Amino acid sequence: MTSHQPIMTLEELRAFFDREFPQIHEGGRTYHIEAIGPLSATMRMDYHDRHLRPGGTISGPAMMGLADLALYAAILAQIGPVALTVTTNLNFNFMRKPDQRALIAECRLLKLGRRLAVGEVSIFSEGSSDIVCHATGTYSIPDRR
Incomplete structure (x- = not known):
């Protein structure tokens, strides 16, 4: 793990998500792993009515799901397909109302140890x-082991 180069390819990671988490695509595919890199991942969530809250804005829970998936993708790209890697804490700061278009999540891992990983995710409206x-x-x- 010291090289910080992903050990899973983008296609392997996408196949893992499709195999282990087909439910995230229920109702149509809206989550996409766009890129992985050293201690990083980029994900996209397509704009869709099912992600909206009253008032027509993208909901907090939709953004939370996107951030959680981006963290998971960044970690698994580094350590391999360890399905039982689980979230132990998430903290969110909603900065402004997102535009009515796709969201892009850029994740960066700050610490990747044997037992814990810590990361941050910045979410932007596409463009x-x-x-x-x-x-x-x-x-x-x-x-x-």
Whole structure:
């Protein structure tokens, strides 16, 4: 893990999500892993009515799900397909109302240890550089012995 290069390819990670979490695509595919890199991942959530709250804005729970998935993707890209890696903490700051278009989540891992990973996610409306949501999260990584 010291090289910080992903050990899963983008296609392997996408196949893992499709196999292990087909429910995230129920009603149509809206979550997409766009890129992975050293200690990072980028995800996209297509704009869709099912992600809206009253008033026509993208809901907080939709942004929370996107951030959580981005953290999971960044971690698994680094450690491999360890399905039982789980969220232990998430913190969200909603900065501004997102536009009615796709959201882009850029995740960066701040710490990747044997048992814990800590990362941050910045979410943007597609085409904008203004952060609509900032999240931090911690994941527990199971013993892989």
